[in-house]
Amino acid sequence: MNTVQMSYFIALIVSLLSLIIFLRKGIERRKNKLLSIATLNILLSSILMYLNRTIENVQYSVFSHYCYHFLHCVFPFLFFLYVVDLIGRWYDIKKYKTILMLIPVIVFYGILISNPFTDFAFTYTNGVYKRGAGIYFEYGAASFYMICGVYWIIKYRKAIGTKKTIDFILFLALITSGVLIQLINSEIKVELFLTSLGLLSIGCNIENRDQVVNRQTDCYNADTLVGDNEQYIRAGFKYNLYFINIANLNILLNYYGVNKFNEILNKIGSHLKKLIYKNDTVYYLNSGAFIYLTFDIENDKTDKIIVELNHINELTELNIGVSVLRISVPDMVDSVNEILNISKKVNIKDNYIKKLSSSVIDKIKRETLVEKAIRYAINNNSFTVVYQPIISTKTDTVHSLESLTRINDPNIGFISPDEFIKVAEDTGLIYELSEKIFEHVVSDIKKGEFSNYNLDHVAINISRLELNRLDLPETLKAIIDKYGIDISFINLEITETHQSEDNSLLLKTFNRLKEIGFKFSLDDYGTGLSNISSIYEMDFDIVKIDKSILWNSTKSEGYKAILDSNIEILHNLKFKLVSEGVETKEQVEYLKNHGVEYIQGYYYSKPIDYDKLVEYLKVKNM
Ligand code: C2E
Numbered sequence: 001m002n003t004v005q006m007s008y009f010i011a012l013i014v015s016l017l018s019l020i021i022f023l024r025k026g027i028e029r030r031k032n033k034l035l036s037i038a039t040l041n042i043l044l045s046s047i048l049m050y051l052n053r054t055i056e057n058v059q060y061s062v063f064s065h066y067c068y069h070f071l072h073c074v075f076p077f078l079f080f081l082y083v084v085d086l087i088g089r090w091y092d093i094k095k096y097k098t099i100l101m102l103i104p105v106i107v108f109y110g111i112l113i114s115n116p117f118t119d120f121a122f123t124y125t126n127g128v129y130k131r132g133a134g135i136y137f138e139y140g141a142a143s144f145y146m147i148c149g150v151y152w153i154i155k156y157r158k159a160i161g162t163k164k165t166i167d168f169i170l171f172l173a174l175i176t177s178g179v180l181i182q183l184i185n186s187e188i189k190v191e192l193f194l195t196s197l198g199l200l201s202i203g204c205n206i207e208n209r210d211q212v213v214n215r216q217t218d219c220y221n222a223d224t225l226v227g228d229n230e231q232y233i234r235a236g237f238k239y240n241l242y243f244i245n246i247a248n249l250n251i252l253l254n255y256y257g258v259n260k261f262n263e264i265l266n267k268i269g270s271h272l273k274k275l276i277y278k279n280d281t282v283y284y285l286n287s288g289a290f291i292y293l294t295f296d297i298e299n300d301k302t303d304k305i306i307v308e309l310n311h312i313n314e315l316t317e318l319n320i321g322v323s324v325l326r327i328s329v330p331d332m333v334d335s336v337n338e339i340l341n342i343s344k345k346v347n348i349k350d351n352y353i354k355k356l357s358s359s360v361i362d363k364i365k366r367e368t369l370v371e372k373a374i375r376y377a378i379n380n381n382s383f384t385v386v387y388q389p390i391i392s393t394k395t396d397t398v399h400s401l402e403s404l405t406r407i408n409d410p411n412i413g414f415i416s417p418d419e420f421i422k423v424a425e426d427t428g429l430i431y432e433l434s435e436k437i438f439e440h441v442v443s444d445i446k447k448g449e450f451s452n453y454n455l456d457h458v459a460i461n462i463s464r465l466e467l468n469r470l471d472l473p474e475t476l477k478a479i480i481d482k483y484g485i486d487i488s489f490i491n492l493e494i495t496e497t498h499q500s501e502d503n504s505l506l507l508k509t510f511n512r513l514k515e516i517g518f519k520f521s522l523d524d525y526g527t528g529l530s531n532i533s534s535i536y537e538m539d540f541d542i543v544k545i546d547k548s549i550l551w552n553s554t555k556s557e558g559y560k561a562i563l564d565s566n567i568e569i570l571h572n573l574k575f576k577l578v579s580e581g582v583e584t585k586e587q588v589e590y591l592k593n594h595g596v597e598y599i600q601g602y603y604y605s606k607p608i609d610y611d612k613l614v615e616y617l618k619v620k621n622m
Pocket residue numbers: 388403404405416417418421437461462463523524580581582583600601602603607
């Protein structure tokens with residue numbers, strides 16, 4: 001062996017050693033382990049190849065040649081397994097298929113084992129090594145695995161992405177060219193070198209730590225969570241996920257600043273990792289959501305997790321608030337989308353550590369369906385608006401109308417506004433939905449029927465949240481102008497304020513809306529906690545006494561006194577009153593006797609659609 005060859009082997013061995021160290025320091029995933037094993041295989045092959053060329057003793061040299069072939073022919077199979085893992089099909093492969101895939105290796109092993117008697121693979125005569133026809137089986141086996149690998153990579157290129165696919169094809173081109181060169185001229189020993197170069201490029205480009213791990217926490221990132229769960233769900237595995245969500249994220253961030261906050265995140269990550277058993281994995285999905293994945297479905301780890309998290313609160317000034325929720329896959333949740341959705345929506349508002357019951361999942365699932373239904377209703381204008389007449393006690397005719405929205409979703413059927421309005425508020429869809437509803441009502445008014453019946457106004461419910469938008473007056477005014485209707489024919493209904501709320505923004509929008517001509521009703525009077533003077537600060541045209549006050553009044557004298565005194569106070573403040581939820585003749589009589597101006601309720605009419613309403617008006621107001 002000459003010095004050039006010698007230095008070549010030494011360089012090769014050193015570079016492979018460093019690659020193994022590099023991979024070992026990396027991530028503890030199977031892909032990486034496979035890559036490490038493949039690299040180790042090449043490393044040992046190189047050493048054996050070196051020995052083949054240097055050992056003088058014939059017996060030892062023969063032995064090392066055998067070792068080399070036994071070892072080296074496994075490499076393509078390892079490579080194939082790596083591909084399988086990379087494209088996430090590991091769990092699709094049945095045991096017998098894996099055994100079938102081993103046949104080429106086994107055949108070559110058979111050839112090697114029988115070689116001393118057949119000389120089929122190679123001969124060693126007078127210290128000269130000579131290849132036999134059997135060696136081509138080794139190349140055949142290698143080609144088989146490479147072709148399978150390429151086939152799978154191309155087939156599932158979408159799963160691994162274009163960049164990785166290209167990296168991989170380059171890697172294969174390197175190896176193949178090495179093999180071909182050596183096949184043509186066995187004296188040019190480039191195969192191992194080019195293979196190790198290829199492995200190095202994969203190690204650097206594909207198995208890049210930054211792509212699978214979140215830096216702040218050293219836990220696996222969202223992409224990895226998605227990939228892993230897709231595999232596990234497809235494979236039909238049963239496992240548990242623990243959603244560990246930080247509730248007071250923004251407060252902590254403001255209090256501690258980014259650096260200290262990241263330290264806390266890191267600490268949470270490392271405390272969770274203390275619980276890792278076997279293949280458990282901890283992920284961090286940004287925005288304060290950790291997920292702990294375990295295949296141990298027998299034992300509930302919630303308490304252990306809570307204990308670990310409490311350790312953190314012993315040290316920090318401001319407590320972290322965390323909710324811990326356990327769900328089982330696939331019983332409770334069976335898609336990656338749902339998992340991500342839950343991680344976004346699970347939350348508590350407190351600053352202590354708390355276990356959540358799994359019924360939270362049903363709530364989140366329902367909310368997600370409702371959210372979808374709202375989007376659908378907005379995009380397809382498929383909500384409907386019904387109207388409930390409000391009757392004047394003086395004239396017994398329809399004084400005004402209240403518009404109420406209905407969603408009948410093709411998927412989940414009828415959803416009550418009590419439910420979808422809340423979801424719309426939580427998801428921010430309320431603005432878009434309300435605007436559509438508003439336009440719908442305005443376009444109904446534009447049809448002109450209502451003006452035939454001497455109505456005072458149509459009331460439209462708007463959410464308090466909307467009053468925090470300073471552009472609301474302009475938005476609504478633009479719709480009014482588009483249809484050219486009288487702005488004072490619209491009465492906006494808003495519910496009571498909570499006393500502790502900061503109302504400055506709300507008041508500003510309110511006053512602006514009044515200024516441009518909208519009327520206002522205070523809805524659900526008596527359910528909020530606002531005091532009477534704060535109501536007086538706002539210039540309402542009408543106050544609607546909540547139905548619960550009326551309904552309670554029939555229960556006892558005490559409740560009756562509450563109704564009476566409320567009517568009296570509000571009248572003294574010169575408000576006109578609507579009593580809603582009126583269902584019986586007695587209630588009507590009682591309210592009339594107490595001077596309540598307007599009555600709304602099933603006693604007169606349920607909310608009805610536009611056409612039925614016009615019929616009702618014909619009868620009642622002619
Ligand atoms: P609300 O504004 O207090 O509307 C009155 C609710 O009481 C309506 O329920 C109505 O159907 C019901 N109601 C009226 N009279 C009677 C009665 O005699 N007996 C009984 N048992 N119920 C009666 P609905 O339509 O289910 O609406 C529920 C709530 O959803 C509304 O309460 C309102 O807060 C909200 N909502 C409805 N439509 C809209 C909308 O377009 N926008 C907004 N922001 N909220 C809406």
